[in-house]
Amino acid sequence: MCKGPLIIAGGGLAGGLAALALQRAQPEIEFVLVEGGSSFGGNHTWSCFDTDVPPSAAELLASLSPRRWPAHQVRFGAHSRTIEIGYLSVASERLHEAIIAHIPPERRRLDSAIARLAADHVALADGSEIAGSAVIDCRGPAGPMPGMELAWQNFVGIEYDATSGVPAVPMVMDATPDQIGGYRFVYLLPFAADRVLVEDTYYTLDPALDVPTVSDRVAALAAERGITGTPGRTETGVLPLALDGDPAVFWPESDPVPRLGMAGAFFHPTTGYSIGLALRNAAELAALPNPLSAPVLAQWSRGAFLRHWQATSFFRLLNRMLFWAAPPGERRRIFAHFYRLDADTVARFYSGQLTALDKLRILSGKPPVGVGAAMMALAGRRPSWRQ
C-alpha cells in the first residue's frame, strides 16, 4: 500500500466537512486538504431545513455557527403558509474559519490548483506532486454529468443592507411572480433585521443563466416587496436536478478514485442542494476504521452513491413529471399541490426520507398536470419546450 496522507482534493463544502470530521473523530489519521482557491469554501451561503441534518453530524454543523430560524414560509397565489420547521444557513466564511481554527497548517493547503488526480497522488498545476495513501475527489460540480439527464435550478441572489422590508423568517418559495423561464420563485433569507438575501430562482431545462437580466429581476422583486437599501454581495447558481440516468456510466465500478459532494452526485434530485448529504458523508467517513486505503474508500463512497441513487428514484420520477409533463408556465401548480401536505411529509421530502404513504399522498388528489401528458412523461417522451 502506498504510504502518505489521505489527500482530500477540493476544500469546498464536502471536502471541508470531511476534513473537519476526520480531525475531530480520528486526529491520528494523516490527511491533507488541497484547495485551488485562496480560501476554503468559496463564495456561498449553504442553507437547509433543520430536519435535513443527520443527528450524527449535529456537532459538526454546530462548529460552523449556523444562523437558525424557528420556521419558514412559502407562498402560492393567495395561499401563504408558515411551516414550523426550522431553517438554517451557513456562510462559507464560517467553514473557512473552522478549518483554520481546527485543522493544523501542515494539513491544509490553499492556492494549490490540481491539474490531475489519480487514486494515489495529485499533480498540481505548478508542476509539483503530492503522493498519498488515497485521494478523495471533492472538486465539486463540473457542469454536465456523464450518463445523467439533468434539468437545472438557476438563480441570482443579491444581499441587501436593508432599511425596510426584511421578513422575520426565511421565505423559501414565493411563487407569485410571473413564471418567466420555468417554475420561478423568490427566495428571501433574512440574516439580520437589516440584511437580507433576495434570490430570483427558476427551474428550467436550460443551464444558460443570463446574470445581468436576472440581477435586474432581483432588484425589481426586492422593490416590489418593499425591500429598500443598498445591494451588496451577489451569488449565482446553476444547480443540477436529476431526471434520469445510468449510475454505472456516471460512476463506473472500475473507477478507483473515491468521490464526495457534487463530484459524486450527492445532491437532492429536486433541489440540487447537497449540505445534508455532505454532513452525513463526512460523519460516516470519520467513523470508518483506520486505515483508510484507496480501495476501501472507493468502495464505501461508490456504495453510498448507489444507495443514494436508489433511494431517490421517486424524486427523479417527480422531476420528469415536473419538466416533461408540465409546460414551464404550469409547473407552479405541482409545487402548490405539494405544499398542501402536512409539515412532516414536507420535511421528509426535503431530507429524502419519504415513506410509501408520503409518496401516495404526493401523487393523490386532483392531478396538477394532464393525465395524457403525465403518461407520456412516464413513458420517457421528451417535451417540445426547451425551458
Ligand SMILES: Cc1cc2nc3c(=O)[nH]c(=O)nc-3n(C[C@H](O)[C@H](O)[C@H](O)COP(=O)(O)OP(=O)(O)OC[C@H]3O[C@@H](n4cnc5c(N)ncnc54)[C@H](O)[C@@H]3O)c2cc1C
Ligand atoms: C451560489 C450557490 C448557492 C448554493 N446554495 C445551497 C444551499 O443553500 N444549500 C445546499 O445544500 N446547497 C447549495 N448549493 C449547492 C451545493 O450544495 C453547493 O454547490 C456545494 O458547495 C457543493 O459542495 P461541493 O463540496 O461538492 O463543491 P464546492 O463547495 O464547490 O467545493 C469544491 C471545491 O473544490 C475546489 N476545486 C475545484 N477544482 C479544483 C482543482 N482543480 N484544484 C483544487 N481545488 C479545486 C473549488 O475551489 C471548491 O472550493 C449552492 C450552490 C451554489 C453555486
